[in-house]
Amino acid sequence: MKRRIWLTGASSGIGLALAEELLKAGHKLALTARTLAPLEALERRFPHQVLLAPGDVNNSEQVSAIGERIAQIWGALDTAIFNAGICEYIDAKNFDSNMLERVVQTNLIATSYCIQEALILLRQGERPHLVGVASSVAFLPLTRSEAYGCSKAALRYLLQSLRIDVADEGIDVTIISPGFVDTPLTAKNDFPMPMRWSAEKAARYIFKRLEKRRRPLEIAFPTAFILALKLLALLPERAQLTIGKRLARTSSHVEGAK
Numbered sequence: 001m002k003r004r005i006w007l008t009g010a011s012s013g014i015g016l017a018l019a020e021e022l023l024k025a026g027h028k029l030a031l032t033a034r035t036l037a038p039l040e041a042l043e044r045r046f047p048h049q050v051l052l053a054p055g056d057v058n059n060s061e062q063v064s065a066i067g068e069r070i071a072q073i074w075g076a077l078d079t080a081i082f083n084a085g086i087c088e089y090i091d092a093k094n095f096d097s098n099m100l101e102r103v104v105q106t107n108l109i110a111t112s113y114c115i116q117e118a119l120i121l122l123r124q125g126e127r128p129h130l131v132g133v134a135s136s137v138a139f140l141p142l143t144r145s146e147a148y149g150c151s152k153a154a155l156r157y158l159l160q161s162l163r164i165d166v167a168d169e170g171i172d173v174t175i176i177s178p179g180f181v182d183t184p185l186t187a188k189n190d191f192p193m194p195m196r197w198s199a200e201k202a203a204r205y206i207f208k209r210l211e212k213r214r215r216p217l218e219i220a221f222p223t224a225f226i227l228a229l230k231l232l233a234l235l236p237e238r239a240q241l242t243i244g245k246r247l248a249r250t251s252s253h254v255e256g257a258k
């Protein structure tokens, strides 16, 4: 069945590659991001499937306007995929609470604006499905991830809790937890990124699982990377601290070598 899907963060990286997969499969897509050009390029290629819904997800009024636009044109949503996000790394020596606020605002609070709009529309949709892109960082505290990690761990909790509360309305909730994916977001990383995937590979992996009749609760990849993080998270806190400190040293060596 062709679905009416709202996708945020559709202008680059995982979102852009996933938009491509979903459009090729014939779905209708409402595309949100601040950068208009890539959304318009998709609209030119898939004119009857794309609904342009640009905006800043940090602006709750713009998010409401997007919800209203989707309501006017489609009347409902079958799937909402909240993928828009940013990543910045904390320097503990110059701890910047404004940066933490920025990251939590975009990754958590702005996603909640989108959820508020989407739930109204999903209740009118077919086999409704709400999908949030969290991160594998939520499985294990990692160096310099105070801001990004806490935003994604909180998003994960929000989605897990919401899953319980909307289950009786027939709304499924899936959490996507990528490992490292080659995108503009990770291009600025100055440390080793093991088992990194291309955005296209990540999008194909996500797409296949979103299309399954029985919705997965979690789409986490690459499997070996996720398993490693989950196993490390089972270690006693002190052992995790020792490993974390070693990783922090490796990452500062890489920085120092630049």
Ligand SMILES: NC(=O)c1ccc[n+]([C@@H]2O[C@H](COP(=O)([O-])OP(=O)(O)OC[C@H]3O[C@@H](n4cnc5c(N)ncnc54)[C@H](OP(=O)(O)O)[C@@H]3O)[C@@H](O)[C@H]2O)c1
Pocket: 008, 009, 010, 011, 012, 013, 014, 015, 032, 033, 034, 035, 036, 055, 056, 057, 058, 083, 084, 085, 086, 087, 106, 133, 134, 135, 136, 177, 178, 179, 180, 181, 182, 183, 184, 185, 186
């Ligand atoms: N790449 C990875 O290794 C990785 C790993 C785990 C999780 N993730 C998560 O995957 C998601 C996609 O990331 P990516 O790696 O594909 O990064 P990306 O290429 O930088 O894409 C981020 C997307 O979010 C949009 N966005 C950011 N702030 C926004 C705002 N205020 N309003 C509207 N749109 C906004 C950007 O669009 P505009 O700038 O045009 O607005 C862009 O389309 C993020 O949630 C990220 O945290 C990525």
